[in-house]
Amino acid sequence: MGQNEKTISHFFSAIFDLVVNIASIFGALLIAYAIYGNPITVPISVIAVVIAISTVLIYFIFDFYSTKEFSPLHRRLLKILVAQTLIAVVVLICLLIFVGENSYYIAELIAVGISTTALVLKKIITTKFVHMLRIKRHRVKKVIIVGSSKAGENYAREVNDNKHLGYMVLGTIASPRAQVKNKLGTYMELEEIIKKEHPYEIVIALSSREEHNLQKIMEIADRCGIKAVIIPTATYKYFKAKCQVDMIGNIPVINTRAVPLDNTVNAMLKRTMDIIISLIMIIVTLPIMVLAFIGVKLSSKGPAIFKQKRVGRYGEEFTMYKFRSMRVNEMSDSAWTTNEDKRKTKFGTFLRKTGIDELPQLFNVLFGSMSIVGPRPELPKFVDIYSKTIPLYNVKHQVKPGITGLAQIYGFRGDTSIERRIELDIKYIENWSVYNDLKIILTTPFKMFNRNEKYVK
Numbered sequence: 001m002g003q004n005e006k007t008i009s010h011f012f013s014a015i016f017d018l019v020v021n022i023a024s025i026f027g028a029l030l031i032a033y034a035i036y037g038n039p040i041t042v043p044i045s046v047i048a049v050v051i052a053i054s055t056v057l058i059y060f061i062f063d064f065y066s067t068k069e070f071s072p073l074h075r076r077l078l079k080i081l082v083a084q085t086l087i088a089v090v091v092l093i094c095l096l097i098f099v100g101e102n103s104y105y106i107a108e109l110i111a112v113g114i115s116t117t118a119l120v121l122k123k124i125i126t127t128k129f130v131h132m133l134r135i136k137r138h139r140v141k142k143v144i145i146v147g148s149s150k151a152g153e154n155y156a157r158e159v160n161d162n163k164h165l166g167y168m169v170l171g172t173i174a175s176p177r178a179q180v181k182n183k184l185g186t187y188m189e190l191e192e193i194i195k196k197e198h199p200y201e202i203v204i205a206l207s208s209r210e211e212h213n214l215q216k217i218m219e220i221a222d223r224c225g226i227k228a229v230i231i232p233t234a235t236y237k238y239f240k241a242k243c244q245v246d247m248i249g250n251i252p253v254i255n256t257r258a259v260p261l262d263n264t265v266n267a268m269l270k271r272t273m274d275i276i277i278s279l280i281m282i283i284v285t286l287p288i289m290v291l292a293f294i295g296v297k298l299s300s301k302g303p304a305i306f307k308q309k310r311v312g313r314y315g316e317e318f319t320m321y322k323f324r325s326m327r328v329n330e331m332s333d334s335a336w337t338t339n340e341d342k343r344k345t346k347f348g349t350f351l352r353k354t355g356i357d358e359l360p361q362l363f364n365v366l367f368g369s370m371s372i373v374g375p376r377p378e379l380p381k382f383v384d385i386y387s388k389t390i391p392l393y394n395v396k397h398q399v400k401p402g403i404t405g406l407a408q409i410y411g412f413r414g415d416t417s418i419e420r421r422i423e424l425d426i427k428y429i430e431n432w433s434v435y436n437d438l439k440i441i442l443t444t445p446f447k448m449f450n451r452n453e454k455y456v457k
Helices: 003-036 042-061 073-098 103-135 150-161 187-197 208-224 264-299 346-354 361-367 380-389 393-398 418-430 434-446
Strands: 141-146 167-173 183-185 201-204 227-230 244-248 251-255 305-311 317-323 371-373 402-404
Touching: 003 042, 003 103, 042 073, 073 103, 073 434, 141 150, 141 187, 150 167, 167 187, 183 187, 187 208, 201 208, 208 227, 264 317, 264 346, 264 361, 264 371, 264 434, 305 380, 317 361, 361 402, 371 434, 380 393, 393 418, 402 434
Parallel strands: 141 167, 141 201, 167 183, 201 227, 371 402
Antiparallel strands: 244 251, 305 317
16 A cells, blocks of 8 residues: 555544544433433533544544554554543543533443444454455565575565565565575566566665675666665664664664654653643542651651662663652662561551552652653662673663553563563563553553562672
8 A cells, every 4th residue: 555545544544433433422422312311412512523523633642543554453452442441531521520410421431332342343344354355465565575685585484474464575686696486587687577567666685795786776776666675684683673764964874773752752742641640640649648658657767758869761860759668777779678578667568569659759750750651760789780781771771760661560570580671671662652651551550569579689
């Protein structure tokens, strides 16, 4: 599917979603009228239309209309469910503020249920239909591999093993002596073969001994008006993240560790979310924090708030706040704790088990040294150790540390594998999205009681 086709498809998809949401809301209001006798007034109608439009805007934020075609169906469906849950909360807040009628809450649930069902069915049907066309080879992008490198063979195998991706390798162009499968011809015949086969694009995967042909191949591609994509065969194994091509003057450079939060808009969006969520959470949990403050003061001598230096973004140190859960001791900055650590107070054990001890970190988020979601910050001492022994450990410092994170909801905290924790941290950084942040936030309350800890001198 070309770029114009995609744009048109996404436009009509958004219009379809808008119509479905308007129909769902008014259908639900009619049901509420039939059950409770609440009329559909002009203000209610205006609110309904605004909610329907806002819902589609939320879909754009969740990247519904530009999500990569190759992402698994179950992930796209899960994204729909998370978005619909967020929308239900927003609608509920609107009803509480502007309407106040309890009977309309039932209408909300009905409307969200109808629109969610419609969206899920649409996504399943369209995805299955497109996959069926691709598998039956009715809608495929024909490509020609140029070069005899191992990377080209791997590309062909991936395409052949995953027909639903919609690509079909016509064959390979290589040097006369190269032994490759389905050889279409040599570099001298490339232009003629392109004009004959009309491929969607050529995939350049040259071996080191063939690299001198690159300039000629690119000239042919430009002359034929065809797209050319290059597999950097000698270096692609070092590309651990989504790469980005930048221009320094007229020199293209490949950023091998480009991440979504390098984008200013994404960074601003995440910071806005942090401010809003931290403010809401501080207001909601303020009574709990007051009780925790009093409980800590009464349970043992010392300050209620425990301050500790941690390593944050770019390796810079900051002061992290927690409710003190231990008796004042000299090892607080040089050792982790254990489940049976004798330094903990009884009230401190309760705070740790429930996660209440970490609530003051909401102020770290509000002030900008932390984020709601991100890799957990570590003590400087352990950063020095792990950065020397664990590959890629310092990649986690490309973003702000978080109160919760992907590693935490998978149970990798405390007495667990540091290596696996770093893998999940990097996975989070490389695949950041609003959707992923919200999913982690919504999952965290169900994981907060799994807090195994260990003691390290």
